[in-house]
Amino acid sequence: MEKFDLIVLGSGPGGYVTAIRASQLGLKTAIIEKESLGGVCLNWGCIPTKALLKSAQVFDYLKNAKDYGITVNGIDKDFESVISRSRKVASSMSKGVVFLMKKNKIKVFNGFGSLGKENTVIVKSESEENIICSEKIIISTGARSRELPNLKQDGKNIIGYREAMTLENQPKDITIVGSGAIGIEFAFFYNSMGSNVTIIEYLDRIVPVEDKEISKALEKSLKKKGIKILTSSEVKEAKITDSGVDVLIENLNGETTKINSEIVLSAVGIKTNIENIGLEELGIKVEKDKIIVDEFYQTNIKGYYAIGDVVKGQSLAHVASAEGILCVEKISGKDVSPLDYDNVPGCTYCSPEIASVGLTEEKAIEKGYNIKIGKFPFSASGKAQTSGKSEGFVKVIFDSKYGEWLGCHMIGEGVTDMIAEAVLGRKLETTGQEVLKAIHPHPTMSEAVMEAVADAYDEVIHL
DSSP states (O other): OEEEEEEOOOSSSTHHHHHHHHHHOOOOOEEEEESSSTTTHHHHHHHHHHHHHHHHHHHHHHHGGGGGTOOSSSSSHHHHHHHHHHHHHHHHHHHHHHHHHHHHHHEEEESEEEEEEETEEEOOOOOOOEEEEEEEEEOOOEEEEBBBBBOOOOSSEEEOOHTTSSSSSSOEEEEEEEOOOHHHHHHHHHHHOEEEEEEEOSSSSSSSSOOOOHHHHHHHHHHHHHHEOOOOOEEEEEEEETTTTEEEETTTTTOOEEEESSEEOOSSSSEETTTSSSHHTTOOOOEEEEEEOTTOOOOSSEEEEEEEGSSSSSSEEEEEEHHHHHHHHHHHHOOOOOGGGGGGGEEEEESSEEEEEEEEEEHHHHHOOOOOEEEEEEEGGGHHEEEEEOOOOOOOEETTTTTTTTEEEETTTTTGOOOOOOOOHHHOOBHHHHHHHHHOSSSSSHHHHHHHHHHHHHOOOOO
């Protein structure tokens, strides 16, 4: 039986990053993966979806080339090639993780891993079974698409995100249930490709975790693109027919309507991959589909840890990576501080993009803050105007008393690359005046952050 200093179960952005950091810290490390290295994010989530979205954006640019003084004839898309490019990008990234495992001398075990007695892990593949052991084991098995009782996925007509990025043929129409990041991104992609798209959201607005002004602006933008949006609506029934799927929808008033769609995409959240991995046998506590851990990710059983989607917190790739690094550094005896879950950025890569961190206006008021709010529209940005992408705005929220940067919310071109300024500023406990007096380069989209702060302090120049 081979012994390691650390075993990581799962190789997603939580698992493989954790394994690399452990190796850097001198731990003999093994990682277990039942599919492809990189997990859902690299193979079926973050990376391939962004490849699809880039194709959609390029197609959109070509269709509107005349706006830039350029004439392009015979514009069309090859849906099969778009899907193929996405898969090639994912494959390339997964191969990159294979290289990183070799570079960092991490032993990879391919197969399904389950927790055994006395700190062992059993790895079963089609061809063999291995038993390895370690006093430290990190569970990072991730999650999958959640199924609703009245929206059972068959993988063909009613699908999850995996099937949505590998369809052989572009659907004439697609109904998307759920308007979180996954639902919105696929709505933008399929709409850009030419499919008729309907979004169904149970709550009263799309992207409900975002600031209300962001939700309103995104809904207006998506409707302008021709996407139909039904909020405060619930799917009561979905029946597969010869013509696709009949979806019965009920609104808050009890009124029902039926729509027919070639494809229905269920984007209603995730279900953790914690079944049949030995948690019950070891007595590791689980609550509401999440493994219970302390602030440094140790479970109730000594030597067993859990990170990423399987624990409470935002189900985001960058959160899983941060948790894994923090966990293994604590294991190695480093002096570390718990993760600040109130300073985690969220991004949705539709067009316009949305990005946010910290408190929304509503939450800040609920918490009793006396706030200053500043907004700056990209329509007043020179860089946005020259790029032809002047839709959207930056909104900042500050505490009036101490100048604490409470929240930042953006919608517009490239804002997912801009939000890091707010994350870092909040991490360093910067004040509004400090942001305002930090010189931002001109002309850039990032100037909008400074201008929004200036608006909050009644010093805005370009409005």
